[in-house]
Amino acid sequence: MKQKSNTLTKAEFDVMSTLWDINHSATVHDILEHFAEPKPAYTTVATYMKLLLEKGYVDYFKVKGEGKTKIYQAKVTRAEYTRQAMAGVKKDFFGGSLRSLLNFFVKEENLSDEEIADLLSTINNEQASVSIEEEKTL
Template sequence: MQKLGKREEQIMQVVWQLGKAFIKDIIDGLPEPKPHYNTVATMVKILTEKGFLQAEKLGNTFQYTPKVLLADYRQQDVASIKKKYFGNSFANMLTHFAKEENLSDKELDELIQLIKSKKSN
């Protein structure tokens, strides 16, 4: 699976959130300053060609739905970050976030419980 560029990822975030969308819906969901309609249409066409979106013709327009699930893209993206910045070590990545993100005691406890439950599976 390819890595998305910043604007591509913003478009996919909107479509993932909506489930299905027309170009106008996508533009409405993007942050200011809103890009021009043709710019978004071109990016959506590229995302369709890359296999991230599926287009369905409805009348004289297209409705787009995700072909790649957010969970699948997120998993691939996190794996890439783990490999690139943390020597492919989940423990190193987790240690970084535990130190840098100032996790609350409750968050740390939840994380420990999650890790323990994964070990027992």
């Protein structure tokens, strides 16, 4: 099978996001029910599910006695995809530099002093957690 890009298009992400929101296995009909009006065509969602299957984001199973109906389940969590996507952004746009990525968002988002303080608190808390875990392994 031809290797495809592992990045989700906007439409693929919308379908995948819907499956994540459902939070369990689902048929194309189930996924379609969660879309706002105007809903995409059944065949459109089915095509995106096929693409997501090819990209390795979903798998499916069939229930005996249910005919050809495929029941899809996510193989990748939203958090895993977000981590992968952000790693790609950091690499592709910021040369792999977390500092450059953070500087960009601090400047571009015009963060308030409170938001910056909250970010610093999060960083400090994470550093403290890492230090505690390192001490446990010694």
